[in-house]
Amino acid sequence: VSVKVGVLGAGSWGTSLAVLLCRHGHDVRLWGHDPAHVERLEAARENRGDLPGVALPQGLRLTADLAEGVEGASLLVGAVPSAFTREVALRAGRLATPGTPWLSAAKGIERGTHERMTEVVAEVAPALVPAALSGPSFAQEVAEGQPTAVVVAAAHAEVARWLQAVVSGPTFRAYASVDVIGVELGGAFKNVVAIAAGLLGGLGLGHDPLAALVTRGLHEMTRVAVALGADPRTLAGLSGLGDLVLTCTGPLSRNRRLGEMIGAGRPLAESLAALGHVAEGVGTTERMVELGRRHGLPAPIAEAVAGVLRGATTPRAAIDALMTRSLKEEHE
């Protein structure tokens, strides 16, 4: 099937997904909110800032006009940061054909409401069908055609299978799931563990402690996500474990890089400025702590990262505390 797709958000992930869907034979428009950014992409036919070295396919249309990005599309891909999803989905919902799926590719939780992206979309654009895509997928590797496997989730299995068929291609396998909650929470929570992994690296610690952190981090993510309605198997899958492993061990992700700067002694504000990109994990940390507390669940890694981010403790003290908790059985 070839369909009309509107990819909303022209950062690295939105650009990469637009390139991929174009290659899979779809009619794709990529919308960015900043006309100057879109003009630069059009002039270079490349997103040099976010996805260097990847030529934009001839068929890919760029626009800074949301109506042009949305109208007539059979599928919308939501690739704006979580802080802008509410506004963009609200406007897109008024322009889109009712029943169009909004496939969320953002990995965050909304500030204040603590809502997942599909919850935000359902609230402000009830005529759209919310769905989520997540999994171990670096924008750069997806665009390069590295074999990548992800999960697409929607409440109804037929929707998930339709999305699976639309987004899959020779180098990009999507598994279908109905666990929207698990897929979204895995993608969001893993950024918290990634910041902790960065702290470890910034402190000069090695691979043994990193592997232990990833393991304990997955337990913690799973515990909180299951309390919020996720299927634990989703957390053990590509969009949980897989994405966690990629983010904590692959080329430095934004969140891990942020943790590394802070671990090496750089203040948060300065580290965020040096990063120059949104690090979803900062907000997600606070929200994961809050969600854990609401359900009376321990979330020591999120609490440790939150303590470091608000300056209440040093990276060294926080990591030492995590590593020296009293000896107990592993699954307690």
Add this chain to the structure above:
Amino acid sequence: VSVKVGVLGAGSWGTSLAVLLCRHGHDVRLWGHDPAHVERLEAARENRGDLPGVALPQGLRLTADLAEGVEGASLLVGAVPSAFTREVALRAGRLATPGTPWLSAAKGIERGTHERMTEVVAEVAPALVPAALSGPSFAQEVAEGQPTAVVVAAAHAEVARWLQAVVSGPTFRAYASVDVIGVELGGAFKNVVAIAAGLLGGLGLGHDPLAALVTRGLHEMTRVAVALGADPRTLAGLSGLGDLVLTCTGPLSRNRRLGEMIGAGRPLAESLAALGHVAEGVGTTERMVELGRRHGLPAPIAEAVAGVLRGATTPRAAIDALMTRSLKEEHE
């Protein structure tokens, strides 16, 4: 508690554990089967071949005489390769005080019998108490004092807790478990996935496919291990997931290095010779395939690695087949 410990096997892992236990205040003897090797260690007070840069503590006694290593010990640590465990445990069982725990640190499955190391020990040395230690722990990082967390398992919880107390120290945390089967199978099976990870690397593939492989690899390890009696939570813990992540993403392990050489087109025999060390994963691959078949369980990663190792398929064809299996739901 300070106890007398005999560490049997003076390779990198045995040497590292002996150094660690010495630092924790125990009276440790390290036995190696090759008198020339032991003499070199004694002369340098360092295991230059296997664990360079780590000084052997003054209190650590070295011996090539098994009786000296075993007699009077309250704990034996089994750190010889799986192929030699039967012979060494048989001899040690005759020399040891009845009731002494044999803490297996080897990560393999016996050729022919398909037995785990503690099964071999129970068979040939019924007076010893079999137990297992496993988890994400590079010998070099443990000796350097990097914070490391592992699992020690014994059939009886009191034995596991005693071992936990004996081996733990400021930089080395051991969790106690009664799931000996899960701890041993996780440590063994992860080497099969590590060879597959090496094949990916040798073929020039990136981090997205590696993260997918780790995720699918853990599912496959868990499926086969659970059929053999393991607790799935053990596979999701430090000795399963944790060790898998370390081996597939940390500094090149032997098994991953072997896979990388083969993936880059070097023949198996030549790769094994270049490795110069035992790669437990080669034998374990064949045994994991056989165990999966016995229980009618799919083990596509182990089958793919086995096909490459016996020359029935090329690394490229095997990896392509793994990456392009038909689209299904993730947990099927």
